Amino acid sequence: MKKIEIGLFGFGVVGEGIYEVLKAKKQLGANIKKVVIKHPNKKRNAPQELFTTDAHEILNDPSINLVVELIDDADAAFEIVKKSFAQGKSVVSANKKMIAEHHQELIALSRQHGVAFLYEASVCGSVPIIRNLEEYFDNDLLHSVQGIVNGSTNYILSQMTEEGTDYSTALKDAQACGFAENDPTLDVEGTDAAYKLSIIALHAFGKKIEAQNIICKGITALDAFDFQYAKEKNSVIKLIAKCHTNQEGTLEALTVVPTFVSKENSLGRTNNEYNGVLVESALADEQFFYGKGAGRYPTSSAVLSDISAYRYGYQYEYKKGNTHFVEDENCKGTFYISYPKTYNLNKLIFSSIEKEFTSTNRSFTIGELTFGMLKKSKIISTPGISVISLN
Numbered sequence: 154m155k156k157i158e159i160g161l162f163g164f165g166v167v168g169e170g171i172y173e174v175l176k177a178k179k180q181l182g183a184n185i186k187k188v189v190i191k192h193p194n195k196k197r198n199a200p201q202e203l204f205t206t207d208a209h210e211i212l213n214d215p216s217i218n219l220v221v222e223l224i225d226d227a228d229a230a231f232e233i234v235k236k237s238f239a240q241g242k243s244v245v246s247a248n249k250k251m252i253a254e255h256h257q258e259l260i261a262l263s264r265q266h267g268v269a270f271l272y273e274a275s276v277c278g279s280v281p282i283i284r285n286l287e288e289y290f291d292n293d294l295l296h297s298v299q300g301i302v303n304g305s306t307n308y309i310l311s312q313m314t315e316e317g318t319d320y321s322t323a324l325k326d327a328q329a330c331g332f333a334e335n336d337p338t339l340d341v342e343g344t345d346a347a348y349k350l351s352i353i354a355l356h357a358f359g360k361k362i363e364a365q366n367i368i369c370k371g372i373t374a375l376d377a378f379d380f381q382y383a384k385e386k387n388s389v390i391k392l393i394a395k396c397h398t399n400q401e402g403t404l405e406a407l408t409v410v411p412t413f414v415s416k417e418n419s420l421g422r423t424n425n426e427y428n429g430v431l432v433e434s435a436l437a438d439e440q441f442f443y444g445k446g447a448g449r450y451p452t453s454s455a456v457l458s459d460i461s462a463y464r465y466g467y468q469y470e471y472k473k474g475n476t477h478f479v480e481d482e483n484c485k486g487t488f489y490i491s492y493p494k495t496y497n498l499n500k501l502i503f504s505s506i507e508k509e510f511t512s513t514n515r516s517f518t519i520g521e522l523t524f525g526m527l528k529k530s531k532i533i534s535t536p537g538i539s540v541i542s543l544n
């Protein structure tokens with residue numbers, strides 16, 4: 154059995170989790186030799202001699218063959234990963250921001266140095282979606298991949314819907330549970346989900362899109378009025394990341410937007426920190442992947458799976474290609490847009506209007522509009538305006 158000597162970067166929620174798991178499971182034959190940390194004076198539940206603040210203790214150690222990168226700072230992580238590759242070390246990472254921002258370069262560098270670069274833990278925590286999209290759905294024509302890919306926002310929305318918790322208490326709870334990013338705006342503004350969707354699109358459809366070009370709306374503008382509307386329709390609001398093809402099988406659009414989902418369907422029943430990904434394909438029809446998307450042990454389980462995959466020489470092959478994605482701006486969707494009664498919504502943005510409603514304080518309009526118009530109108534970034542997909 155190939156001996157795995159690990160250099161670990163980061164000893165936060167997931168770093169400590171993976172340390173504990175590997176310590177308990179000696180039969181895995183993977184040993185953490187050194188851990189690089191930023192704050193040496195912080196009390197940690199591991200022997201002091203394991204820690205260093207000097208990255209070279211890992212990078213220059215020839216006995217370390219695998220770097221596990223679990224730090225928060227995406228720029229620092231990018232430097233660590235590049236240097237690790239240059240030293241002939243394979244890398245397991247959970248850093249979705251770094252991967253989404255530098256995917257092409259990281260793939261090219263790992264190939265150039267003949268090392269593995271694995272990142273199952275970067276998308277949906279414990280849910281094994283990347284390797285499945287890469288391997289299992291290689292032969293079956295994919296129509297769409299959509300899902301709840303951010304545990305924190307799903308936790309917040311579930312608590313608000315099911316328990317009547319207010320937004321800021323639910324967010325604090327998500328932070329206390331270790332689900333949220335250090336900067337939770339990445340979660341609540343949908344950015345974290347956009348990073349993950351960008352990674353998914355490459356493995357599902359062989360297309361690369363920068364996260365900042367994905368139509369993205371988080372959960373901060375949602376109003377009690379919207380939750381009430383969802384309830385009347387026997388629906389719930391979920392933050393859904395989606396990529397889908399047109400009838401010719403060409404990838405058409407990528408979106409991260411709050412979406413009305415029936416309470417009864419698989420995504421509607423995915424609550425709290427759980428993630429769920431619905432894959433639609435020509436032969437298999439619908440398949441649903443479900444599991445914990447955030448937190449110490451669920452994320453550690455994906456890191457562990459990559460460590461094990463490294464042992465048997467697994468590498469992503471990007472068999473579906475790796476070309477740049479250009480969105481079809483004419484692609485249409487049906488959206489519910491709610492706004493304060495005093496706001497003057499430009500109705501010309503809609504290609505057609507299905508329904509309008511006004512109450513004492515707030516109004517909504519439901520209609521069809523092109524994704525190009527959705528972007529151009531800037532309605533998605535206007536504070537206090539809710540945009541919720543009905544598709």
Ligand code: HSE
Pocket residue numbers: 275277278302303304305306332333334340345446447448
């Ligand atoms: N903040 C992320 C989430 C952590 O809530 O899903 C897991 O990627």
